[in-house]
Amino acid sequence: MHGKHASSFHENISKIRTLIVQAALEPGDRLPSERELAETLSISRASVREALRALSFLGIVETRHGGGTFLCEQDRHRYIEILSEFIVTKQTKASDIVDMLRLLERLALTEVEPTPERVALLEANVQTDRAFRQHLIFGLKNELFVRIWSEVNRFYDGTEAGDLYTEDERRRLLEMWRGAGMPE
Amino acid sequence: MHGKHASSFHENISKIRTLIVQAALEPGDRLPSERELAETLSISRASVREALRALSFLGIVETRHGGGTFLCEQDRHRYIEILSEFIVTKQTKASDIVDMLRLLERLALTEVEPTPERVALLEANVQTDRAFRQHLIFGLKNELFVRIWSEVNRFYDGTEAGDLYTEDERRRLLEMWRGAGMPE
DNA sequence: TTCTCTAAAGTGGTCAGACCAATTAAACAG
DNA sequence: CTGTTTAATTGGTCTGACCACTTTAGAGAA
Numbered sequence: 001m002h003g004k005h006a007s008s009f010h011e012n013i014s015k016i017r018t019l020i021v022q023a024a025l026e027p028g029d030r031l032p033s034e035r036e037l038a039e040t041l042s043i044s045r046a047s048v049r050e051a052l053r054a055l056s057f058l059g060i061v062e063t064r065h066g067g068g069t070f071l072c073e074q075d076r077h078r079y080i081e082i083l084s085e086f087i088v089t090k091q092t093k094a095s096d097i098v099d100m101l102r103l104l105e106r107l108a109l110t111e112v113e114p115t116p117e118r119v120a121l122l123e124a125n126v127q128t129d130r131a132f133r134q135h136l137i138f139g140l141k142n143e144l145f146v147r148i149w150s151e152v153n154r155f156y157d158g159t160e161a162g163d164l165y166t167e168d169e170r171r172r173l174l175e176m177w178r179g180a181g182m183p184e
Numbered sequence: 185m186h187g188k189h190a191s192s193f194h195e196n197i198s199k200i201r202t203l204i205v206q207a208a209l210e211p212g213d214r215l216p217s218e219r220e221l222a223e224t225l226s227i228s229r230a231s232v233r234e235a236l237r238a239l240s241f242l243g244i245v246e247t248r249h250g251g252g253t254f255l256c257e258q259d260r261h262r263y264i265e266i267l268s269e270f271i272v273t274k275q276t277k278a279s280d281i282v283d284m285l286r287l288l289e290r291l292a293l294t295e296v297e298p299t300p301e302r303v304a305l306l307e308a309n310v311q312t313d314r315a316f317r318q319h320l321i322f323g324l325k326n327e328l329f330v331r332i333w334s335e336v337n338r339f340y341d342g343t344e345a346g347d348l349y350t351e352d353e354r355r356r357l358l359e360m361w362r363g364a365g366m367p368e
Numbered sequence: 369t370t371c372t373c374t375a376a377a378g379t380g381g382t383c384a385g386a387c388c389a390a391t392t393a394a395a396c397a398g
Numbered sequence: 399c400t401g402t403t404t405a406a407t408t409g410g411t412c413t414g415a416c417c418a419c420t421t422t423a424g425a426g427a428a
Contacts (some may be wrong), residue, residue, distance in 0.1 A: 009381085033408055044383045046230060049410085053193075053234055065409050066390030107291040121198075131202045138198040145287065146194075150244075193410090217379055228412045233380085249380050250419030373403075382417070392407070398400080 009087070012051040015041050020071060031061065031069040101156060101164060104149050105136050106148050109177045112139035119178055129163035199225050201244070204255060215245065215253040266330040285348060288333050289320050293361045296323035304360055310354050313347035 016037065025031065034052065038045040052069060055061040063069045118139060125131040137149045153158065155162070165173070200221065209215065218236070222229040236253060239245040247253045296302065302323060309315040321333045349357070 035408080035411095046384090047382065050234065050237055050381095052409095053237060061411065064391075066407080067392075068408060103291060103295065107287055110291070110294060111287060125202060128205060131205045134201045134205070135198050138194045138201075140287075145283070154205075213407080219379080230413090231411065236380095247380065250378080251421075252379060369428100374423105374424085374425080376421105376423080378419105378421075380417105380419080383415080386412080388409105388411075390407105390409080393404100394406080395402100395404070397402075398410095 009047075009050065009054075012041070012043055012047050013054055015043075016048075016051055016055065027071050029071050031071065033068065053119050098156070098164065100152055101133070102147070103162075104145070104152075105133055106173075108136045108140050109173060112136075112176050119174070122174055124179075125173060127167060129170070131167055132170050133164060193231075193234060193238075196225070196227055196231050197238055199227075200232075200235050200239060204244075209255050211257045213255050215255065216230050219254065240315060282348065285317070285333070289317055289348075290357075292320045292323055293357060296320075298361050303358070306358055306361075311351060313349060313354070316354050317348065 016031075019037075019040070022033065029102055031037070032040065034045050034048050037048045037052075041048070052061060052063065060072055061069055062072050118135075121135055122132060126136055133153070137146060140146065203221070203224070204215065207300075215221070216224065218229050218232050221232045221236075225232070236245060236247065240247060244256055246256050247254055287340055302319075305319055306316060
């Protein structure tokens with residue numbers, strides 16, 4: 001027997017966070033490279049990457065292709081409290097939820113470039129309301145945005161309210177998007 | 185042969201979510217195995233895993249070692265649980281906060297009609313970043329939207345990061361808005 | 369048959385090495 | 399010193415393998 005694989009996903013995250021603390025890294029500083037981390041922590045690079053991806057998703061770390069991995073501003077954020085509050089108290093009007101989703105998704109249309117691939121992707125999913133909206137949102141690269149949308153949308157799903165757009169509306173949105181092309 | 189890298193992290197998440205919807209999976213159902221997903225979506229298993237990890241963080245999916253990957257129960261409890269977890273970790277990229285605010289405010293410009301009164305109001309406040317943006321947002325009638333913006337912005341204020349736009353930018357936004365005029 | 373137990377198959381978790389893509393730093397020419 | 403080119407660094411993805419855990423199917427005993 002060999003008892004290897006002593007590492008686990010959460011332990012790896014913990015290791016990296018410990019390393020950040022012990023190295024006295026400050027917001028903006030660059031972490032060791034993934035290869036270096038792998039060797040230092042005695043885990044594979046793939047595991048390092050999964051841990052870093054999680055830290056990135058949590059907003060602790062930021063990666064730049066070819067540049068390195070950097071420590072984010074470690075600020076406390078209230079926005080999740082907001083969402084939890086509005087969910088718990090659920091004083092929110094259902095119509096506000098719908099409006100919110102429509103606004104966010106419409107925003108995605110104005111902010112994301114309508115490349116041929118993206119257009120094709122949406123076109124292929126125009127028949128399914130939820131799939132269509134998901135692809136719309138995930139076009140944005142802002143993870144905070146995706147998270148907020150996910151939570152609001154989950155709430156919406158809980159209401160069993162059916163489709164947010166009709167297929168005609170979705171097709172019209174798609175046309176408008178393709179037609180828009182270039183801002184400024 | 186190693187060939188193309190047509191995939192990206194966000195696209196992969198999108199693909200998997202689409203697959204979940206199209207397969208009409210219900211909470212508790214098992215997703216295809218990672219290997220199967222990799223082949224179906226034409227991406228590597230490593231990429232599938234990174235995407236699944238993200239979905240796991242979003243509370244959409246749950247993995248069991250040796251058992252499989254399952255769609256989460258989407259009841260309220262689970263959902264509060266996720267939020268509380270986010271609250272505990274309370275980490276978010278500052279850049280995402282900034283992006284979020286800019287997106288929301290830009291959205292307000294496209295959604296709110298530039299009536300003479302509103303234009304005058306913004307013009308009167310164009311010298312102060314905070315006031316300008318606030319009047320922008322309050323043009324939207326969606327309470328949830330305003331609430332989320334308020335909280336996110338409060339956090340932003342906490343960072344003492346200074347103005348979000350320069351005065352020139354604000355003036356340009358104003359001009360763009362006034363020029364846009366009429367939707368549909 | 370029915371039950372138990374074991375071996376095999378299936379699935380997520382990890383690892384290793386390779387190549388691609390973007391950035392950065394160094395070497396170079398002017 | 400400045401701008402350009404080249405090499406090294408680093409994150410992103412792919413492939414294939416093996417480990418650890420779970421589930422399932424089949425063999426064997428009652």
